Amino acid sequence: MATILVVDDEIGIRELLSEILGDEGHEVLLAENASQARNMRESSAPDLVLLDIWMPDTDGVTLLKEWAVKGQLTMPVIMMSGHATIDTAVEATRIGALDFLEKPISLQKLLGAVEKGLTRGKMVQSARALMQAQTKTQAVGGTPGVAANVQPADVETTPLSMAMAELSTLDLDAPLRDARDAFERVYFEYHLRLENGSMTRLAERTGIERTHLYRKLKQLGVEVGRTARKSMA
Template sequence: MSKILVVDDEPDIRELVQEILVDEGFDVEVAESADRARDQINQHQPDLVLLDIWMPDEDGITLLKEWKAEHNEIFPVVMMSGHGSVETAVEATRLGAYDFIEKPLSLAKLLLTIKHALERVSLQQENTRLRHYSQASDEPIGKSQQMQALRDQLQRVAHHNTPVLIIGESGTDKEIFARYLHNMSDRANSPFISVGVSSLSAENSAAELFGSEEDDGRIQTGLLEKAEGGTLFLKDIADMSLPVQGKLQDLLDSGQFVRVGGVEPISSNVRVVAATKHNLEQFVHNGNFRDDLYYQLSVVPIPLPALRDHYEDIPDLLEHYVAYFAEREGLTYRRFSVAAQNRLRSYHWPGNLRELKNLVQRLLILGRDEIIETEEVESVLGKRQKQPAEYNNLPGFDLPLREAREQFEKAYLEYQLKQADGSVSKVARNVGMERTHLYRKMRSLGIELKADGSDK
């Protein structure tokens, strides 16, 4: 029930408005003077105030200025007057009044104004709550020494414009650290554009990133331009093709780029943050990643710890993700028992934060009791780790699809290479791949090739 304070020196007006609003379901207090209104504000924080402008002891405009200074936007104020003018209404709204109503009061207008004012308050409160929640969700969770040191490092780096390379195992949620870096910087109010490099089309990845110009003058804006003034986050940087790596290197060197099909260089004010789970030094050694780009990106490397290396943060992470799913998806709020938390602290978490997040979601969807006990956790962990017996020789059943596929491809090609006595040419024929493509695939998977047997 919304609380409304009616401030008016005329008893008939106070009583009439109070009676009408009570009948409409509001909780109504009244005040006959400015001093009494101050007492009511301090004792009962109202959701809305109806304030008369002309009162004998102190006028409503003065009171409005006082409240604006002390309480800012805590409650909307609707001014009332029987001697109103356009100038008075303008002055009241300039000082922060929500609206101005003339006496004698129109019941329909009064109720409509109150309805709209309270709706605005509700919307503002919801936006504030979501903003606070969003900011909390964008901050890395954890009180461990590793997480505190990591946040401190990101805060220091945030005030510089140098490129950043975030390195960590799959599932360590590299994007949340990139967003935190962005939010701590002076670019926080500018765009944050997240790009999954592996999701870009092989043929048009350069145009998607840098834009394109057609012969007829048509221009297609790229993701880089959409991030102007802000941050461009490149996930899976190891998947970027060598030609696109070259364009990115030119951008970092010169602060300019050229659209695909264009000729004029375009200045860019974008901070590049890249992320990878791979050892880029090995990629450079294998010829799959440009050494100059690697050195540019790794000026400020940010290594992320695996979840098993800061297990003391797991209780806080569990609480965070329970609140996340309760808020975002309307799932029933549940709590982990201490024993269940301790069990999860001892788990090795091959999928890191992504695996923990998925586990929490599953438990909230499937469970009913308020408390999540160890038995329920064990049942979910058992299902996640158990692999059908007929597939025991295959890797990766507890991994995301892409990682499982990479493990399978590596094991498959190593087997084929062994069967072909190390001959890449034979493997290419046997598996139906073009030899150059096979070389690139093997290097990307970290398969070592013997110099004397790579092309028998």
């Protein structure tokens, strides 16, 4: 499945999350502080990080910021805390955290956040691979997106192919907030296509309450309702 790094100074939390995620088939790495987390991020390249905010050596938000500044925030990070304020959660999200889980964490919320994080990570990795392939093709004088000496086939228009095409145009040199908004637009439009424009099924799939989901889509400029269904037809 996936490699997940759990960073928490409480041994009980580490063991519980390790057991739950292990039962889901994931390989789980455990770190009790930021120092261990740095080493494991370097040596193991986890697919996802569950990061506690309050730790004795370096707090999770500071570690998150460190990874972002060094260009090492290449994996989805989900923050965890039992005492964090709304301002702290907002700050972590601004830096680049994907989600925030409040302790005690319910099993449903944990697994939902992990699934969302791994899905996002796979889409970003696929986009990077596609852009690298395009860059290599252009370097040898080929047509962007088409391997050298291979005749382009008819492009199949599916939700996934459309999402991949849109991801390949993302500007990775843009500010983090702009890049994140652009990715989220692609993510939600992809799932809207899969659900044929159904907001009910989209809310269930993404684990976001409908009212908040409507506000989120409006903020991102994603069309919903009748207009969206017409554009998908």
